[in-house]
Amino acid sequence: MQSPLDTRFGPPPGAGYFAHVSVAELAGALRAGRVSSRDLAKAALGEAARWQPVLNAFVTVDETGALEAADQAAREMAAGVDRGPLHGIPVAVKDVIDVRGLPTTSGSRHFAGHIAQEDAECVRHLRAAGAVIVGKTNTHEVANGPTGDRSVSGPTRNPYATDRIAGGSSSGAAAALAAGIVPLALGTDTGGSARIPAACCGVVGLRPTHGTITTAGVVPLAPSLDTVGPMARTAADCRLLWTAMTADHRQTSASARIGWIPPDSVHPTTPAVTRTARDFAGDLLIGEVSVPQLKELRASYRTIQGSEAYALHAERLSTAPELYSEEVRDRLRAGGEVLGWEYARALELRDRARSTVMDLLQAYDFLALPTIPMLAPPLDTRTDRIGGEPVEVNAALLALTSPWSILGLPAVSVPAGLVDGLPTALQLVGPPGSEQHLLTTAERLQSTAP
Amino acid sequence: MQSPLDTRFGPPPGAGYFAHVSVAELAGALRAGRVSSRDLAKAALGEAARWQPVLNAFVTVDETGALEAADQAAREMAAGVDRGPLHGIPVAVKDVIDVRGLPTTSGSRHFAGHIAQEDAECVRHLRAAGAVIVGKTNTHEVANGPTGDRSVSGPTRNPYATDRIAGGSSSGAAAALAAGIVPLALGTDTGGSARIPAACCGVVGLRPTHGTITTAGVVPLAPSLDTVGPMARTAADCRLLWTAMTADHRQTSASARIGWIPPDSVHPTTPAVTRTARDFAGDLLIGEVSVPQLKELRASYRTIQGSEAYALHAERLSTAPELYSEEVRDRLRAGGEVLGWEYARALELRDRARSTVMDLLQAYDFLALPTIPMLAPPLDTRTDRIGGEPVEVNAALLALTSPWSILGLPAVSVPAGLVDGLPTALQLVGPPGSEQHLLTTAERLQSTAP
Structure with missing residues (x-):
């Protein structure tokens, strides 16, 4: 039993x-x-x-x-x-x-x-x-x-x-x-x-x-x-x-004031996934917050990652493109078409958004949202449905994690419970250097979950 | 007299x-x-x-x-x-x-x-x-x-x-x-x-x-x-x-160990201009140094500046291009064609070059070279000659200053003496935060010059 x-x-x-x-x-x-x-x-x-x-x-x-x-x-x-x-x-x-x-x-x-x-x-x-x-x-x-x-x-x-x-x-x-x-x-x-x-x-x-x-x-x-x-x-x-x-041995509180970011403002999510993640945060969740630049940050991720990845792969793409799988090659090549001024704008957005988020992280210890907007999709699937709407799987999986990458902030994904026998997860995002506090808080959530 | x-x-x-x-x-x-x-x-x-x-x-x-x-x-x-x-x-x-x-x-x-x-x-x-x-x-x-x-x-x-x-x-x-x-x-x-x-x-x-x-x-x-x-x-x-x-009131020494960067490794220079600048550094000049990435940094300047300037001017360029002078419009548009991966590579070069230069700035307080490779050219001239060779005036003027901009380092231009009745200048480049020391050293050079 x-x-x-x-x-x-x-x-x-x-x-x-x-x-x-x-x-x-x-x-x-x-x-x-x-x-x-x-x-x-x-x-x-x-x-x-x-x-x-x-x-x-x-x-x-x-x-x-x-x-x-x-x-x-x-x-x-x-x-x-x-x-x-x-x-x-x-x-x-x-x-x-x-x-x-x-x-x-x-x-x-x-x-x-x-x-x-x-x-x-x-x-x-x-x-x-x-x-x-x-x-x-x-x-x-x-x-x-x-x-x-x-x-x-x-x-x-x-x-x-x-x-x-x-x-x-x-x-x-x-x-x-x-x-x-x-x-x-x-x-x-x-x-x-x-x-x-x-x-x-x-x-x-x-x-x-x-x-x-x-x-x-x-x-x-x-x-x-x-x-x-x-x-x-x-x-x-x-x-x-x-x-x-x-060798970071700092002792931190296992308590935290967590602000919830309603994830549908960023990308459609499966309701049961979002609800499970939110419930898992429990009493630590003390309010809802909004980061207006999150959608733009998602797009910036493609700009910055695409440019940097192409810069690293340019020679290989020109000398032996056949050694990549088609999907990865296409992804890398798309990154090579990004323009420098788009990259510069993405960096500028990053700086603005970081200052918004750092302000929020004065009022809250952590921000929280689901790690991914859906359950793990079937292998080789590239289009899935969320609430009846078709979504692009690669973009969906990255939608809620990549903004924090752009901002350089630490984040942890913690399992939040099973839905239909598959894992869901809560993502906690903190200020620079907050890894001990993030993990200690996640540990507490795991030990006190009903 | x-x-x-x-x-x-x-x-x-x-x-x-x-x-x-x-x-x-x-x-x-x-x-x-x-x-x-x-x-x-x-x-x-x-x-x-x-x-x-x-x-x-x-x-x-x-x-x-x-x-x-x-x-x-x-x-x-x-x-x-x-x-x-x-x-x-x-x-x-x-x-x-x-x-x-x-x-x-x-x-x-x-x-x-x-x-x-x-x-x-x-x-x-x-x-x-x-x-x-x-x-x-x-x-x-x-x-x-x-x-x-x-x-x-x-x-x-x-x-x-x-x-x-x-x-x-x-x-x-x-x-x-x-x-x-x-x-x-x-x-x-x-x-x-x-x-x-x-x-x-x-x-x-x-x-x-x-x-x-x-x-x-x-x-x-x-x-x-x-x-x-x-x-x-x-x-x-x-x-x-x-x-x-x-409100930087730090007292610094008026002495300095200066390393000379032979500027012709970066761009052709007018011999009398270079000689006058070098002579002006006098006894403080204790050796010659080389920064192998300087030429690449010059190119990176166009990449980074071009991308960022286009990002700021993109809307104006599309709605009212006629309000720019032709030369500035062309310059901005060229910046808009830079690719994101080139920008990413320029940033990567910057990081590598900075570490080379910071190492040199352990052995020397400052690096020195002329500020510009020539005397002030005539108005509206876009091609000039240095030592018989045709040079592009815009590129020439920026050749010896822009690398330090990319590296984020402080630099001062000090008049080094007149050649043919026109000013020449010595450029001193220091580590981050060395402005007081740079200016104090420049002051000493100005007071002790023969």
Whole structure:
């Protein structure tokens, strides 16, 4: 029999070991000797193998590296070296982030055969915290798409309904967390690439303040927007990951004054999705707010991301366009047609909108709205319906996340409950540097939800 | 009989009262009762009228406002209120900067009939310091051009040779200072609009660190580059203006380690101009340096400035293109053709180049090079010759100033001596916030030059 909590937050059917245990519990069990880091690595490797034919969450599983790192973690712990709560914990890394000795495919034929010579800086931080990297997770091709169903390695599927997208571009990370393959993962977030798949798969995805976690060693998509996105099954776990990576140990209140942004002012939304997200915010929601520039910011996202992505891909597009999938190539080429003055206007809008939002963030700790306006759509679908109206899936998925990317603000996506057996999500947006407060608040919402 | 000093730094023939006295001397005379602020305002108004048919430096002379402000300054001083060294000193303001109750023409038919409702914020600072605004100085049309010979009010002429340009876009400010009409002036500097006319007219023009003096109330050209540029006849006077406007009272050394950038690596230069500038730096010059990205930065200037200027002018260009002069219209339209990805790449180059230059500014206090690669060319000339090679005048004038605009760094142009009776100039470039040190060093160079 399912409790109400199970109904709202239950893992997908058949979810693996890590879907049923918190990182804090794992850390305790490791230190009590009830489990070894090798056991955890083997559990992750086993789940990865079991789920791979179903979800296609991984591009590379590094059994040798994982077991070596697990044994190393065990030896250190036996010798009295304790690297903190991530010590000996399995982690998956999105396949746009360099892990030394492993391929970085970026989900693209263009990157075939590329073996990383060095760890990305964020990966170095993971290793310094004692985490055990078990492999590289699937990504939408060159991280340029919110659906996760275009990749040289094939689409990633949603653990809640395998005929649906996992969301993207950090598709494999979200699917692997939801399915209990790993307890922690690193994604990236340019316009929503950590938050959108987190919302689709019922896990937590954080977009940090732009620039806080360096993207050195991460394949760039749009540098003024790119971030590394910590992801986990719960806000509590995600906070451990954030803290370990950034050494941001600030204690913050678990309370917050939250202003609700009615999302239909930005994009049509499925009523049950919006209602579930809003209900989840509960008592912390103290008012409704409006950010008049949100619609324009959505358009600016295409302008800025399109220009920057084209600047990075221009040579590849001219020398070997056939190595892109048609959809990603068209998307990149459309970005190449944006004019400089449109880009300049987008930056100007960004500055104006930031000042509006920073004013709101004086009256409210956070702004809230759904992460995505709908349930995860079926694979390969590009037009869906919301309230009877046809919507363009790519644009819809990015509509509520990309404005905060433009503004450089941190935002977290937290599962809000299931609707028709599929996850919904609340997105909280805070001022620069508010990650601890965002995650602490999300943790409280997860622990007090009815 | 002229002393060597007169030869190198002498004012143009017939220069007015303010070409022969420093602001510090004026401040002393005011306080000793040897002169009144009304006397100074009348002197400025008289010189403005005398020179106007020759130079066309002013667009608006505000006799009533100037005399009222002068009398107000006198009453305050009599009552024991001393606003500091600018108290009672005449100042001219470039006609892209709002002065309440006066037209802001921007040198353009598009702005005809526009009367400013409020003072620009930089003008408020001037008034708070007790300065007396005598009028608005001519500007290249919409501040978009380095020659100063396109304006709805007609070209400004160079006091040293009235068949030559005063430089632009702050043409009237530089001409008015050189001719001794006013001791102080406010210009603006986007790609060199304070430094270039200062170099052409043998006065001092400062481009501050981007963002230090707010541009609120100033007609924008390219917001990411626009600055308000304090200008004066000497570095000492300019420093008084800077200090009064910013309340930056830091004491700095008058010594500096200066690295010379051989300018021909960036653009062909007239040998005598370069030699004179280099000699002027004297003993402070301790080495030669190279900034490999300077040529690319020049191109980036067109990309960034062109995009931002088009963004601001797009509506006017479509509704009333005939209100622009042909040259300025063509220039704006060319900016509208820049692509977004080129703009994005220019920003990326800027970041890389800034880090190169900031590294150099660890080893050297300042970098130095000529402000412009040639002597002020004849009016209306668009192709000139440097060392026998044809050069495009607009590009040549901006070649050595615009890279520092892109980098957001402060730079000052200081007269270095006359060649063939025309001014040459040394440009010093420093790290963000180094304006006091730049001006103090320039002051020392002016006082110790042979």
